[in-house]
Amino acid sequence: MTSSSTPGLARFNTLADDEAAAALHEVCASAAWGRAILSRRPYTTAKALLLAGDAATAALTPVDLADAMAGHPPIGRPKPGDPTSSREQRGMADATEELKAEMLELNLVYQERFGHVFLICATGATGEQMRDAVKSRIGNSPEQERDIVRTELGKINRIRLTRLVEEGKY
Numbered sequence: 172m173t174s175s176s177t178p179g180l181a182r183f184n185t186l187a188d189d190e191a192a193a194a195l196h197e198v199c200a201s202a203a204w205g206r207a208i209l210s211r212r213p214y215t216t217a218k219a220l221l222l223a224g225d226a227a228t229a230a231l232t233p234v235d236l237a238d239a240m241a242g243h244p245p246i247g248r249p250k251p252g253d254p255t256s257s258r259e260q261r262g263m264a265d266a267t268e269e270l271k272a273e274m275l276e277l278n279l280v281y282q283e284r285f286g287h288v289f290l291i292c293a294t295g296a297t298g299e300q301m302r303d304a305v306k307s308r309i310g311n312s313p314e315q316e317r318d319i320v321r322t323e324l325g326k327i328n329r330i331r332l333t334r335l336v337e338e339g340k341y
Contacts, residue, residue, distance in 0.1 A: 184213035198331040200242025203235040266298030292326035
């Protein structure tokens, strides 16, 4: 897939820096991540963009990682009017009220323990799978959890970058 055969990639490559930065901020709230992606434009292929995204995610400092996580709402509580978080958390939409309440409580316990939202690549996951994941991760050390969060953030960023390239949306 080349830039010329991928309208979304061609469009991204030709956006003004401030417009591209805004689009990247919707993919990942870390300004450092966005700057790293911008600095390598233009991209000749979608794969090159995804690899740059992976490298930028791997290079995030703890502060940058916190910035990235700040852009994600808690599981089960997508941002009102935000189609991206609603789409990604679709697995919680049909959850029972009991599961939603349990997830809210688990989110609070997790956030108290680690100081940030529970981050998981929720795309395609059921409410039960997300609940089970938070339950299994609450016992992790902060270092283990930071590594898992980085991996999950990388998955989310890849999905959003792919959507940006394929559909011009995130």
